[in-house]
Amino acid sequence: MSENKRTEQEIVRREKANELRDNGIDPFGSRFDRTHNIKTFKEAFGSYSKEEIKELELDEPVRIAGRVMSRRVKGKAGFAHIQDQYGQIQIYVRLDNVGEDQYQLFKKGDIGDIVGVIGKPMITHTGELTVKTETFVHLTKALRPLPEKYHGLQDIEERYRRRYLDLIMNEDSKDTFILRSKIIQEMRSYLNDKGYLEVETPILHPIAGGANARPFVTHHNTLDMPFYLRIAPELYLKRLIVGGFDGVYEIGRLFRNEGISIEHNPEFTSLELYLAYSDLEGMMDLTENMINHITNETIGTDTITYNDQEIDLSKGWRRIKMTDLIKEETGVDFTDIDDFEEAKKLAKERGLDVPDHFRSMGHIINLFFESFCEESLTQPTFVHDYPIEVSPLTKKTPDDERFTERFELFIAGREYANAYTELNDPDDQYERFKNQLKEKELGSEEANDMDRDFIEALEYGMPPTGGIGYGIDRLVMLLTGAESIRDVLLFPHMRPREGNQS
RNA sequence: GCGCCAUUAGCUCAGUUGGCAGAGCAAUUGACUCUUAAUCAAUGGGUCCUGGGUUCGAAUCCCUGAUGGCGCACCA
Numbered sequence: 001m002s003e004n005k006r007t008e009q010e011i012v013r014r015e016k017a018n019e020l021r022d023n024g025i026d027p028f029g030s031r032f033d034r035t036h037n038i039k040t041f042k043e044a045f046g047s048y049s050k051e052e053i054k055e056l057e058l059d060e061p062v063r064i065a066g067r068v069m070s071r072r073v074k075g076k077a078g079f080a081h082i083q084d085q086y087g088q089i090q091i092y093v094r095l096d097n098v099g100e101d102q103y104q105l106f107k108k109g110d111i112g113d114i115v116g117v118i119g120k121p122m123i124t125h126t127g128e129l130t131v132k133t134e135t136f137v138h139l140t141k142a143l144r145p146l147p148e149k150y151h152g153l154q155d156i157e158e159r160y161r162r163r164y165l166d167l168i169m170n171e172d173s174k175d176t177f178i179l180r181s182k183i184i185q186e187m188r189s190y191l192n193d194k195g196y197l198e199v200e201t202p203i204l205h206p207i208a209g210g211a212n213a214r215p216f217v218t219h220h221n222t223l224d225m226p227f228y229l230r231i232a233p234e235l236y237l238k239r240l241i242v243g244g245f246d247g248v249y250e251i252g253r254l255f256r257n258e259g260i261s262i263e264h265n266p267e268f269t270s271l272e273l274y275l276a277y278s279d280l281e282g283m284m285d286l287t288e289n290m291i292n293h294i295t296n297e298t299i300g301t302d303t304i305t306y307n308d309q310e311i312d313l314s315k316g317w318r319r320i321k322m323t324d325l326i327k328e329e330t331g332v333d334f335t336d337i338d339d340f341e342e343a344k345k346l347a348k349e350r351g352l353d354v355p356d357h358f359r360s361m362g363h364i365i366n367l368f369f370e371s372f373c374e375e376s377l378t379q380p381t382f383v384h385d386y387p388i389e390v391s392p393l394t395k396k397t398p399d400d401e402r403f404t405e406r407f408e409l410f411i412a413g414r415e416y417a418n419a420y421t422e423l424n425d426p427d428d429q430y431e432r433f434k435n436q437l438k439e440k441e442l443g444s445e446e447a448n449d450m451d452r453d454f455i456e457a458l459e460y461g462m463p464p465t466g467g468i469g470y471g472i473d474r475l476v477m478l479l480t481g482a483e484s485i486r487d488v489l490l491f492p493h494m495r496p497r498e499g500n501q502s
Numbered sequence: 503g504c505g506c507c508a509u510u511a512g513c514u515c516a517g518u519u520g521g522c523a524g525a526g527c528a529a530u531u532g533a534c535u536c537u538u539a540a541u542c543a544a545u546g547g548g549u550c551c552u553g554g555g556u557u558c559g560a561a562u563c564c565c566u567g568a569u570g571g572c573g574c575a576c577c578a
Contacts, residue, residue, distance in 0.1 A: 008547050009512055009529050070538075077535035094535060111528075125536050148513040148527050150539050155513090157570045169513095213577070258577050259503090268578070408578095415578060446577085471578050484571095497569065 009145050013110060017141045025105070027141035032116040035063045039086035045121040046129055053123055064089065064131055065116040065139060067168065070149050073107055079130075080106075082115060083168070090130040091117050102136040111149070112142030160492050173487075176480045179298060180488055183476055184251065186297045187271060190290050196247040196273065201236035203229060203253070209454070210234030210393070212446035213256040216266075229255035232469065234393065235454045237274050238422060242462045249273035251472070262484045263414065266493055269472040274422070278466035280405045283419035284382050287409060287468065288315050291380075291475070299479055306412050306478055309378050317380040319407075322369050325383060329372045334365050335400075357442035362387025362402065377410035392432045392448055394420040416475060419468035426458035 006014075017027035036044060041064055045053060066082030066089070073080075076095040081088045095103045097119075109115065116137035122130050147153040152169035159166040159173070166173045188198065206225070208215035210232030218227050233250050240248045253267050260266065275282060295302050295313050302313040320328075327333045330350070337343055343364040347354055352367055365387045377383070384407035385397055394404035405421035423429050433455070439447040476488040486492035 007512055007529095012529065072537045072540050073534095074537065074540070075534040077537085079537045079540085081538080090538075092536070096535075122536095124538090126538075128536095128538075130536090145512050145528055150527065151514040153513075154515095155509095155570090157509095158513095160570090211578085254578085256577070259575075261575095261577085262572080264577060270578080418578080469578085474578075495569070 010143060013141065013143045013145075016108060016110065017143065019108070020138065020141065023101075025138055027138070029137070029139045032065050032137060032139055033063060034065055034116075035060065037086050038064065038066065038082075038084045038089045041089060041121070041131070042087070042129060048121070048123070050123040050127070053121055056121070058120060061118050061120060061134060062131060063116065063118050064091075066114065067142075068109060068111050068113050068115055069146075071109070071111060076103070078106065080109075082117070085174075090124070090128055091119075091133050092122065092124070092130050093117075093133045093136055097132070097134055098136050105138050106133075106136050109138065110142060110145070112144070112146040113138065114140035114142070157494075160486055161494055161497075163490050176476075176482060176488060177490060179480050180476045182298045183294055183479060184269075184472065186294045187251070187290065187472075190293045191249050191273070194247070196249045196275075197245055199237070199240060199245075199248050199250055200252070201230075201233045201240075201250060203255075205230045207449045207451050209448050209451050211254075211256075212390075212392075212444075212448065214258055214445050216255050216257045231256055232270075233272050234467070234469070235451055237272060238462060238465070238467070239454065239457045241274050241276050241422075241465050242457045242460055245276070247273070247275045260493060262486075263474065263477075265473070265485050265489055268485070271470040271472055272468070273470075274465055274467040276463040276465050279421040279464060280384060280407060280419060280466060283466045283468045284317075284319060284407065286466075287382075287417055287419070287470075288317055288380075294475075295479060304479065304481075306481060307483070309412055311412060311478075312379060313411075317382060317409075319382045319384060321385040322365065322373075322383050322387075323385065323403075325373050326365065326368050329376065330368065332368065334361065334368070337361070340364070355443075357439050357444040359442070360389050362389030366390045374410060374415075375413040378412055380409065380411045382407045382409055389435075391420070392436050393423055393429070395423045395425075396428075411478060414474060415471070416478070417468055417470045419466065422462070422465040422467045424458060424462040424464060426455050429458055430455050 020027045041062065048056065066084040069081045069083045069088060071080040072078055078093050080091050080093070082091055093103065093106045098106070116139050117131050117133045118135035118137070119131045119133040122132040124130050147165060147169050153159055153165050159170070167177070192198070204218070204220070204227040206227060208228035208231050211234065213231040215228040215231050218229065219225070220227055231254060233252065237248055237250060249271060251271050252269065254270050255267050257266065258264065275286070291313060292302060292315055304311050304313065323334045332346060334343070340359070340361055343361050344354055347364050347367060352371055354364065354367070358364065369383070385403040386394070386406040388396060388402055388404050391404040391406045394406045397403045397405055407419050408415050409417040423432070433448060433450040436448040437450060473485050473488055476482070477485060480488060482488050
C-alpha cells in the first residue's frame with residue numbers, strides 16, 4: 001500500500017511503532033515462551049474460587065500471549081481481552097504492579113497488537129478469571145485497525161478475500177475450519193485403522209481421465225507437452241490395485257474448469273478409495289460406517305439440521321435403484337422402455353431439453369433422475385444401478401446390460417459420493433473409451449480420452465474391486481451447517497480486484 | 503455466460519421528495535486504580551465503487567464499467 005493512501009489511523013500506528021523503536025522496543029518483537037495458552041490457562045485455574053485463587057502459590061508466574069481484542073483503560077489501571085487460537089482471556093494491568101514504563105506501553109497500545117503478559121491468575125469482583133499482570137511485554141504492532149469489535153467483519157467479500165481477519169473476528173468461522181480439520185483427521189484415522197494405505201498420485205496428468213469434466217491445461221517446458229491438472233485420481237489408484245495393494249485411498253485436490261457457485265469451486269478436495277475383492281455393496285457399507293464414525297467423533301451426534309431439514313445419519317440408509325426412484329417420482333418405468341425416440345419424447349413432454357450428444361436411453365434416464373428425483377432426497381440415500389452411458393468406468397449389472405453397478409450418495413438433495421464396482425475387463429474398458437471419444441466428437445466437452453496405458457494395466461489383471469469418491473467440502477458443509485462451499489474453503493477463488501491482490 | 507440485488511469514514515450501518523455527508527465502534531486529547539459493547543468531555547477522519555449523462559443542484563434519477571452476493575446454466 002502506497003504511503004499517500006494511508007488512513008489517519010494507519011499513520012498514527014506507524015508513529016507509535018517508531019516511538020517504540022525510540023524507546024528500544026522492537027515493534028515486531030521476538031520469541032515469548034508461554035506456560036499456558038488461553039484454553040490450558042482456563043483449565044488450570046477456572047475451578048478455583050476468588051479466595052482460593054488469591055492464596056494460590058505458583059512455582060512460576062503464568063506467561064500467556066495473544067492479540068488485544070478490546071481495552072478498557074481507566075487512569076492508572078486497565079483491562080483488556082487478549083485472544084489466541086483457543087479463545088479470549090481478560091488481563092488486568094495496574095500501574096502499581098507493572099511500573100511506569102510498562103504501563104505506558106499498555107496505555108499506548110492498540111487493539112490488534114499482540115502482547116505477552118507475565119503474572120498470576122485472579123478473579124475480578126464481577127467473577128471473571130483474569131491474568132493479573134506483573135510484566136507487560138509488547139510483541140507485535142498492528143499497523144492497521146481491526147474491524148469493529150461488536151459486529152466483527154460482516155462483509156462477505158472481505159471475509160473470503162481476507163480470511164485472516166474473518167478468523168480473528170468471527171469465532172464461528174474459526175470453528176468451521178477447526179471442525180474441517182477434525183473431519184479429515186477422523187476420516188484418515190478410520191481408514192488407516194481399517195488397513196487402507198494412503199497414497200499420493202500425480203496431479204499433472206498427460207490425459208485427463210477418471211471423470212467427466214473439463215480440465216485445466218498447463219504446459220511442461222522441458223518435455224514440451226501439455227499437462228492437465230487432474231480431474232480425478234481414479235486411473236492411477238486402480239493401477240495400484242493392479243499392483244497388488246488391497247485397499248488404497250487418496251485425499252487431495254481435484255481441479256475442474258467449470259463454473260463457480262455456492263457448491264462449486266474450481267479446486268476441491270476429494271477422498272477417493274479402492275478396495276480389492278469388494279464391490280458396490282462393500283462401498284455402501286463402508287460409507288455408512290465411515291460417515292457415522294466421523295459424525296460421532298466430530299460433532300457427537302448423528303442427527304443434524306441442515307437448511308432447516310432434520311437429517312438422520314444413523315446407519316441403515318435407503319438403497320434404491322435409479323429406475324425405481326424415477327418410477328416412484330414420475331410414474332415412468334424405464335425398464336419397460338427400449339426405444340430411444342420414445343424416451344426422448346417422454347423427456348420433451350416433461351419440458352426437458354435433450355442435447356445433441358444424447359444418443360441413447362441412459363442419458364435420458366439420468367436426465368430424468370437429475371431433474372425430478374435428486375432434490376427430494378433429503379435423508380441419506382444410495383441411488384444405484386446407473387445407466388451405462390453415464391458410467392464409462394463401471395461394471396455392468398449382471399441382470400441388465402444397460403445398467404452398471406454404480407451408486408451415488410444423496411443427502412439433503414445433494415450428491416456426496418460416487419461409487420462403483422470397478423470395471424476390470426480391459427476389452428470392455430477399451431470399448432467404453434471408444435464410445436467416449438465418439439461423444440467428444442458430438443460436442444461433449446467432458447468426455448474421457450483413451451488411456452491406453454491404463455488398458456494395458458488392466459490386461460495384467462485387476463481383482464474385482466469396489467471404488468468410491470467423496471466430496472469432502474460438501475461433507476464439511478453438511479456437518480458445519482455451511483450454506484456455501486466458500487464458507488468451508490479457507491481461501492475460495494475470487495476474481496482479482498483491480499490493481500494486484502489474489 | 504444470462505437475470506436480480508448490493509457497494510456511503512478503518513469497521514458496522516443510517517441517509518426522507520434531488521437541496522450543506524450522518525451515527526456507533528475505532529482513532530486523537532483530557533478525567534478516571536475491579537472494568538467488560540467501561541463511562542464522561544472535546545477533536546479529527548469521506549474518490550458516497552469507476553466513468554459518463556440529466557439537472558440551477560445528484561449519495562439519491564438514467565447509461566456504462568468493476569467487484570461481490572443470490573438464482574439459472576455447467577458440474578461434484
